[in-house]
Amino acid sequence: MAGQQPPSEPRKDDEPPAPNSGGGYVAISYLIGGMVVWGGIGWLVDHWLGTKGIAMGIGAVIGGAAGVYLIARRLGA
């Protein structure tokens, strides 16, 4: 039997960083960040054009979608 070899320990040095290393916080900050940034830009556009929250709503939706896209890109696969 090939029982003479030392047990194969996982080599910590070569592993990528732990998968759940703050990934949740990153995801939340992308989601909220997306909506806040583009919602905020939309709010400025509202002020500039005199519309009442239309641009801010569109901005928040676009920002939320972009946040989801970023999460998929940075954290997924």
Added chain:
Amino acid sequence: MTGQTAVLAADVPFPPSVGDFYLPSIVPWGGHDSWFTKITLMLWLSVAILIIFFLVAYRKPQLVPDKKQWLAESIYGFVRNNIAVEMIGKEGVRFAPYLATLFSFIFMMNLWGIIPFFQISPNSHIAFPIILALISWVMFIYLGFKKHGIGYLKIALVPPAPWFILPILVPIEFFSNFIVRPFSLAIRLFANMFAGHMLLLVFTLGGFAMINANLWLAPVSVLSWLMTIALTFLDFAIIALQAYVFTVLTASYIQGSLAEGH
């Protein structure tokens, strides 16, 4: 009036307010507006305890460690292996001293929240978490620029995506990497310590308020004080967890700055 003296006075102000966090000066000869409060004392004590403990524990290192040395080595070994190396990789060893200092300092500062007669954490004043978060913030930005030069901006701000979506994504990356990070670090630690102290105040003072209002409520008061004891144990878990989370996130930001592209 502070929470502690209020309890002794037995006619308690209820509910507790933010004012309960602003403690009076404790210098016997100084006026009421002297800057030396219990918070200052606990800060100095934390630093002194940590320095003296680690110096004494490592003064004559033994091959078979005694209790002090075992404790000190466990703390350092835990931060080095389970946080620094695990998150950053081999390079992480050179950040282990800072991360271990950060971890034990935050833990000690938080621990005052449940030590009898102190029972408020200096970290429930946002100034302390802000400074700690600023150090982490400056550190990961500095490390990023030192490692990648100006290319760090590309790594940090430009995600792998088609060019026509980038104008939408780059502001979000900037916001979440450079603005949200220090805020969330500071506020997470501050809010946990603030809420922990507030909870203990509510249940302790609430017990007195009820027993003063109506003697028939005495059993509920006792229940409230039992809750205080249970919440103190919960607070201990949160104290350790928040010290760990702050250190892990700092390590993860450092890792992000040192990583080779995406």
